[in-house]
Amino acid sequence: MAQLHTTLGPMQRDQLGLILPHEHVFVDLRTPDQPGYAQADAADVVALMAPQIEAIKAQGVTALIECSTGGVGLRVDLDLAVSRATDFPIVVATGNYREPWIPDWVAAASELELERWMVGHLSEGVDDTGVIAAWIKVSAGDDGITPLETKILRAAARASAQTGALIGSHTIKGRVVLDQLDIIEAEGGSANRFLSIHTQEEKDFGLHREVFARGAWLEFDHIGRAPDADVVALVTRALQVGQGERLLLSHDRGWYDPAKPGGGTPQPYTHLVEHFLPALREAGVTDTTIAQLTQDNPFTAFAR
Template sequence: MQLHTTLGPKKRNELGLILPHEHVFVDLRTPDKPGYAEADTDDVVRLMAPEIEAIKAQGVTALIECSTGGVGLRVDIDLAVSKATNFPIVVPTGNYREPWIPDWVATASEAELEKWMLGHLTEGVDDTGVIAAWIKVSAGDDGITPLETKILRAAARASAQTGALIGSHTIKGRVVLDQLDIIEAEGGSAGRFLSIHTQAEPDFGLHQAVFDRGAWLEIDNIGWVPDAENVALVVQSLEAGQGERLLLSHDRGWYDPAQAGGGTPKPYTHLVESFLPGLRHAGVDESTITRLTHDNPFAAFAR
């Protein structure tokens, strides 16, 4: 297995701790807004390179970029930040939910979207030469819409052909189960699906139901809420047997072109600095911490 990054494919023994849900560059304006996803690459490097250097100093070895189509995916910028810091960044293909869906995605057929994703997963994203490792999609909070379903069907077909992970921003566990039904109907596998923002679903029984289908779970608001809250959730997840497919991250960063100077980034350092010591204090052993932060992210995103 290998993990496709901005610095080429990496094997497991080349990487250590991986942050599986962060952002280098995001534009949360919809794609029809003036100036959408536009920024000077050098400005982004100046703002974000220090954030990368800070986690390199902590022993972090790679970061998963979770910005996708519709919210400002700029693989050329990810590549520039990566080269400036000699740090691997893992990028997706795919598209976000409504209303962050560009007109061309809305009108494209499932076959056209499948071909577009396959090109990114096998040949590279646009003219960057960077191969996308995975597919990022989303679903509406109250249920997946027909347009989002079209994108997911295309993603499932692309995943089935490449083994690429599909990760979805989905807030409700029952909607995740609907997504798994769609993926499997298209020949994809629940084992190549990541439920992003698992912690947003208050019903732990739905976490277990998604896990029992074979999917990955991600707790990715670390640093946004008191550590005790997430330490308790991780311990509960481990006691339920979910540790083999559980990921931990911040969902932080990032350069925002809608803000003057890109705004003020939120560091990616909290996991190592504060949260992992909290897990150790709660009795989580080192081998489990290594599995959660080293082994699992690689296994999820590699192919």
Template structure:
């Protein structure tokens, strides 16, 4: 079921790769199940709103640590935080939750789409955007002293804007220098294909792109095209859509031989500072408790389940030291 992830960007040594986390670099041998798309802290207000991304760290830890403990009990060994700049990324709060639970979290650099783009990203020159992302990948976050694990972006539903394209091109250049994966919240298949074109124009590989929310594109020919180009497709709606629908989509992908290019997660959590007590958090447990048993009952073998939940997330997000 392995997919076509065989390309290596020029100048990047892929002989040894690690997951870059809040608790340092982790080898594959130290990890089992990884959730590739979740949120610990999110603020979906635009950055110009009063109180944006502000919260009491102690309160966030008190609310989110029990959610982390739930998945630790189920054998989950790492989680990918998908809140980027523009939607309230707080790498410092992610670190606090991680330290309180002894649980590694993979946190992104990068920027969300318009109108959530911050003044810095909007006003920065192209070289400055690349340098910012490269610096967070190789040195430290602006708000916390550890390194970003990947690049998270987004694109408008009707097409990528000029500013979003600038950010993507800068991200591709920073990623090519580090081996980092680029993931993008992209709803429309034609926009995802446009993003792949841009990444390749910048000299990076489509195999280092994750099409986040692939399930939102009903035309499965776009899923086929993304995989044929080597990209990751991500079905991140476990427990947010009917189980039978999610299971059917995963099974179709496996039947087509896309197991090596497929990521599966919930897109849940999270502490929202715009709501009292952070809102109503939803657990990260449905994949373990419900979806994996459903897939197994449908004939998916243990090796394939391990590919989806362990091998693929590591291959997608790991990069050289």
């Protein structure tokens, strides 16, 4: 039976409702060689981010996917602290971001070493937290995937093939997504375990259709950051061509930023439930379809 690995342990579909599939609790967008990179006190992170979690709990949200990865401040210990303080499951990733956010050790590691590192996180837990990563987060350059990013993706594809874990990639260009799918399949992975993050940034809808036809998942993750009418139009167009079965919706918001005093000012995760879902209903999207997009699809994508 499929389970979603979270900071509060594995959960089954009937234990969860609405899931936000692309958010951040903690991110550091400085490169890993910068002084103070990814450093913060757990109590400070909890103080800033717990109220954001409590706000979505009150809306009926039941889990959140943490989309930070290696290179941009993945701190599973901090996710765990926030999760325990709020009694709220957070889903974490393994993997690494694109250049120039690749630590020296990742650049120097072999594909086999990276594969074993990811499999360890996906099967035994991330570092000493005891939290099992549910999925693999990677990225590729806007103009094409580099050799170093390709090495990481090949390792991710083999780790995915072994564990069934989803690979999600921050990739802006649809043509680059298609290149990534070729690499994954060449390494024994499957396109249906790939998520095209930030799909909305590719303006050619024909490329959305090509990526979906390969079997991959699509994600519109700028809700609350773009006009609702524009995103409603994206979603309804996707539904009209049958993409609802593998479509995810989220905000890409948060987060505690250690580069800013006090962690900065977080952006709430509440817009989808408060404003966007009512706008979808007004556009004629049924409650059954909304449940698929916000409950069934996120679980199916990230569970294994």
